[in-house]
Structure formats: structure tokens, C-alpha cells
Amino acid sequence: MPHLSRLTSLALAMALLGCAPQLLAAEEPESLPATAVSGKAPLPLDELRTFAEVLDRIKSSYVEPVDDKTLLENAIKGMLSNLDPHSTYLEPEDFEELQESTSGEFGGLGIEVGTEDGFIKVVSPIDDTPASKAGIQPGDLIVKIDGQPTKGISLMEAVDKMRGKIGSKINLTVVRDGGKPFDVELMRAAIKVKSVKSELLDKGYGYLRITQFQVNTGEEVAKALAKLKKENGGRLSGLVLDLRNNPGGVLQSAVEVSDHFLKKGLIVYTKGRIANSELRFSADSADASEGVPLVVLINGGSASAAEIVAGALQDHKRGVLMGTDSFGKGSVQTVLPLNNDRALKLTTALYYTPSGRSIQAQGIVPDVEVPRAKVTREQDAETFKEADLAGHLGNGNGGADRPSTSKKAAGPRLQDDDYQLSQALNLLKGLNVTREN
Template sequence: MIGGSVISAWAQETSGGRAETYRLLNLFGDVFERIRAEYVEPVNDRDAIENAISGMLTGLDPHSSYMNARSFRDMQVQTRGEFGGLGIEVTQENGYIKVISPIDDTPAARAGVKPGDLITMLNGQSVQGLTLQEAVEQMRGERGSTIRITIRREGTDRPIELTLTRDVIRPQVVRYRLEGGDIGYIRLTSFNEQTDVGLRRAVQSLRQQAGNNLRGIVLDLRNNPGGLLDQAVQVSDDFLNQGEIVSTRARRPEDAQRWNARTGDITDGLPVVVLINGGSASASEIVAGALQDHRRAVVLGQKSFGKGSVQTVMPLPGNGAIRLTTARYYTPSGRSIQNTGIEPDIEVLATRQEATANVPRGPEREADLRRALRNEGGVQTPAGTSLPPLQLPPGVAERVQRLPAEGAPAFDPTKPETDFQLQQALGVLRGIAAAPTPQRRAAR
């Protein structure tokens, strides 16, 4: 128990230099005792203390937080990249859960779930009214447990009911395919312990599929919220032969760190386009910033989220953990993207509506969050001016369209041809590949 008398005794034994700190701790103890004694209903001591700790951390910045034991276990599961579930990547559409893709050799794939299926019910209860996260949590569960899902499929008159048995799922944080037989498309959905290994496998598989015809790589980081710093460093290193990848500066100068690339580009110098948008954050911005600063890739899309801080997870034995912001990070050229984001080399909007003045500017970004850290310590030049000029073959950048044509089909995750930003990225890569050899080299 933390009570006022306990903290008073502690403060009396402490040097006077910290008297104010312990006076405030004494205030905390007094409030805690008042709540325990006089609140209208009995209060659980653990809940009260955990709420206080949570408030103390969330009051610092948007990314520091307290995780109780269960939340800490869930975070560790996500970091490892496996959990109990059905094996489907989903999005939300008109209140229903839409299947983007079933993961190979999972309960969903074996049961015949198909891309484009709409999940309308879970265990007989409608999914309408649920957030996407709430629906995903219902579909996850212990290996061996069952769930009944109801599907509406285009071309089928009646709903399809399936009973699936959950299994251990290893999500595809790396998804890839060959576009037009000559361009490799690789999407990273997050940065967990499986990301770098998955990226290397993807490049190897694409090389085998394309033979000698592989002409470039699209690295899709859109809506990738980030994850592990070491994975962002390794992914960046995969495309670089030398130079700094990222540096971090903490409260104490001696805690500053710097990561440099090692020799070895897994693509052997193939041209790369990195796709970003307002949902690309943290580790995604480290990768995009490193490849942009070294002019190793053309960054295309929309300005990224702008999260330039590093969080350290500190376990509290038997009591979960805290996630504490401990450093800011900086791109190789010394830029801090905190509150500003990565500006694309070539801006391409996903829809025409985003260019309309009376429409909100898109997803909430770091700068919109309360108590977001200031941008400080980085180079003060305007975004992009400290970088070497972007060298592309003549006419390539000029042929990129900033907006979809009027009446263009709406984006459907199951139909790559409706992905306007991707189609522009493919055009850039094919333009680079078609240029004479000296110009191609200059663009790398």
C-alpha cells in the first residue's frame, strides 16, 4: 500500500534537495487514501494505481504508455509475429469486414475463404457497429477453439456459413507479387521480428519468377504504422551498400547512437520506388528517409505521418511494462521528421477528392496529436533542400500524373489496377529501366 504516512517517512530520510518531489509524492498518497476510504463504491487498489501510472505516462506525449500484464503479452505476440486466429487479412467496407487475402495454409484458406468476401456475422452476431479492431479481436483466440463466420460472396445468392478452428497464424507482414512480369511489388505491413527475413525471401522469389527480366522494385510502406527500430535498420541496409541509415539522440549525449549500412544490396542496384502516405509512420519513415537521403530510391505518394521519436519498452516484473519515449531519431542528412514527416520526391494523391480544398487533408498526423514532441535538433533547411538533386531520365517525372482521371474506379485492395499510386510507381520504374544505361545508373 502507498499511503501518506509511508511517503512522509521516506521523505524525512531523504536529503532536502528533493523535498519538493517527495512532497508531491505525499500528495499522491493522500489522494489515493481518500479514494480508497471515501469513493462511493469500493475501488480496486491495482486498478487505481495502474490508472495513475497510465495517466502519468500518457501525459508526457502521445506514444508513452503503461501496459498491464495482458497488454504486454499481446504486444510481445505482435512483435514475434504469431498469434491464434483464422489467417485472413481484412479491411472494413460499408460496415462489413472485407477479406483482402487469406494467408496460405491457414484455417481460412483451407475453408475456401476468398479475396473480396464480406464477413457479415461472427458467431451469429452482426459485425455492423464493430470497429475493425474489435472484429479482429473476436476472430483471434486460442488455438483449437472454433468460430462460426457468415460470408456474403459476389455471384452467390445465399450467405455462406463456415465453422473454422483457430490455429497458430504467422501473419504475412511481407506480401509480394510480380507486376507485368518485370517489376517486383513488395508490401511491408509492419516491422516485427519477421520483416527483414520476409523481405529477403520476397526479393529472392521475385528474381526466380522474373528470371533476368526483373527491372525494378516497388516497396510499399503505405499505412505501415512502424514497429521495431532494428528491423527498420536492417530493411534499409538491404538496399544500401554504405553510409548512415539513422541516428538517435537521447536526453544524455552519451546515449546517442548511429547505425551504418554494410556492403551488400540484395537487389544488386535495381531501381526502387518507395510508396508512402499519411499512415506511414515511425520505422516506415526511417526506411523512406534513409533511402531518400542516399537517393537510393524515389519516394512517391503523400507526406508521411511525422513520428520521429523512439520508444523503449521497459518490463516491470510481474506488472506488465511501460513504453517510454527515450530518443528522437534523425535521417542520414540530419533531418528530424518529428511533426513534419517525409515529403515525397513526387507527390501523387490516391483520390481526386484529396485535392479538393473543402475536404479534410487526410489522416490525422503526429502534428495533430496533443503533447506531441517538438521538432528540434535537426537541420533547419527546408525539406529536401539539403539532399542531392533527384536524377531521373528525361521525361519520367513529367509523365507522372498527380491525380486519377475523373470517373476512375474506386480503389479496391483486391484489384491492383485500381491502385492509382502503385500504377504511377510502375510507370516511373519502367521509365528508368527504358532509359539508356548511363542515365539509369545516374538514377540509382
């Protein structure tokens, strides 16, 4: 993708997608052209007079004194909170944490969160973090934080409450699938997210998991593919790309990952009100995956940049999408620095898959729906075969006898306790059978 090195300043500003104004967003600052923010519309004088009057009435009549700074910052927050769930005002600490998060190391619980009906909703827990280890699941509603109700508080306030000193404890009250509330105690930790994990599931079949899209994820995927091929004699028979509970991240990385599986064609494009927000990203002729049969796993925690990859691979019929519907976050946020180390995170565009689909509020529908389920294995009953019988005839073609044998218990495998993953592996094996025939 040689064109990536020539991205405009706005493209770089838009090259980051997060899932909701979240606990673990991944964005970086940039600025829009002056013409884009100046505008030519006349000032709404009547509304400004009303605003000034309200400000004056609050200052003079509210039960307690409120300083101008607090009132104006609250007004800004209210202005943004009524646009969409992803546009927000970032105070200095929030802005700094947002800038740090693209490195893959930050403090917190490891939860991507949004809002639903006034409550804090878990979009996805991040792998190997306090949240995932405590069993927090996508779709969980956090109704209390340390006993304090979350109903009606802003997302940033909730995020601030969940952040804290590393090693300190926090109690979340959670409602799952409309059931009874239950408490989960977690210990805050320094979150170090490894964005790419890989291993061999079976001889010839690789597993590649992307937990979120960081700045170097595209490079890490290329290395992981090379490592898997090397471990299997230079060639893979199939690959599972796991994007479940991946909340998104850096747009450019999503493009690079998609490009590792495609030889040509459009990957994603964006459209917004500003001319420079209309960007197109296409694949180059190199294919790090070498056309290996591919199954892509998605679920309700797959959002934003993860949906870009899934949508591109689905539109190009490069792999089979399996799992459940994705989150449906198809908008792009630009971080606009302000004075005094503050910033706006503003929704500036929508992105579209190669076929022109907008995923916003709809999500990606998998080709094969496989819900989450538990795998329960039954022990095989003891059986006898023809080859066990005394005096049995030999094989007419000269083949060796194959009597019943007691199988050695295999060591635990990743797919043994993951129904969706085991189904993906079975599909890959089936695809290879038909290809060989």
C-alpha cells in the same frame, strides 16, 4: 551490418518501434541501466504529501469503496497517459500480447490505432485481416464500439474492447473524412501477418510490399529480391517498394531492409537523454537489390520503421518516393518489465534520418505527390491505320506492316486498380528509357 550482432542491451530494448499504443504493437521487453532509472533529483515531498492526501480523501469520501490497488494502478496510468500518446502502462495480458506480436501472429481485427481529439483513430489496417477486408481506411475515426462511445476512453481500453474470442462479431461505428457515421461489422480472427509479398508487375518490373517490420522481415526481403530476379532471367529493370499502410515494427529489420538497397552510409541514428540511447546504424557494402531503379510508395499509414526506410532511401537519393505524406512517428519506445508481469512502454529517444531530419509530428514528404485515386479505363474506339488501306505502300526500310488488331483482354493485374502503383510503374519505365539513352 556486422555491428548489429554487437548491439548493447539498451539497443535491443530500443530496437522496436510501434505506431501508437496500438491494437497490434510490435515490441519486446528489456531493461535500462540502473543508473538511468535511479536518478539523483531529491524526492518532491510536497507533491508526494498531496498525492497521499488525495489517495486518503478518495478512500474515505468517494461514493463507493475503492481498493488501494485500483487507485494506485489508475494513478500510474494517468502519470503515463499525460506524457505522450506512445507511453503506457501494460498489465499482464497487455504485456503478454505485446511480446507475442513480434512473431507475426496474434488475435484481433488487424488495425493499428492511435487517438485524436479523444476518439480512436485508425493509423492503418493490416493487409489480409478483417479490418482491411471490411474496407477500414487510415484516418477513420472509430466513434463507437458495439454501440458504446469511445470518446474519452483510454486507448488501451478501446483495444481491450476490440479484442475478443476468435470468430466473435464486433460492430464499429466509423466517421470518415468528417462525413456521417456508418457501421462496419467485423469478425475477430487470429491475425497471421505475412510481412513481405512480391510479384512481377510487368516483364522486368518487380513489386515488393512490406506490410509491417517483424523480426525476420530483412531476411524475407532478401529472399523476395532473389526470387523476383530469378523469375525475370536474373535481372530486374525496376522495382516498386510498397510501404503504404505499414505501421512500423522492429527497428533492426528496418535497418536490414534499408541496407539491402544501400552500399554505404548512415541509415538512421537515435538520440535520447540517456547516453546509451544514442545509436547509429550504417549500411555495409553488399547490395541485394544490385542498384535496380527504385520507386518507394508511402502514404499517411506509413509510420515509424517504414519512415526510417523511406527517409534513408530518400536522403541517399537511392529511389524516388511517391505517394502522400507519411504519418510522422519519429520516437522510440523501450519496454521496461516491472514486478508481477507488468511493464512500462516508455518513449526514450527520437530517431533521425541520415541528413539529420527528425520526422516526429512532420512525416516524410514524397518526391512526387500522387494522391489516392480510382482508375477508370475507357474502351478504345475502333480505328484504322495506313496498313489497313488497300494498296498502301510498303515500309521504305523493309519493315513488316502493322495493321490495327483487336487486342486480347489481358488478365487482371495488380496495378490496374491501384492508381499510385500504376504511376510508380510508369515512372520506372520512363527512368529506364532515359537511362538507355
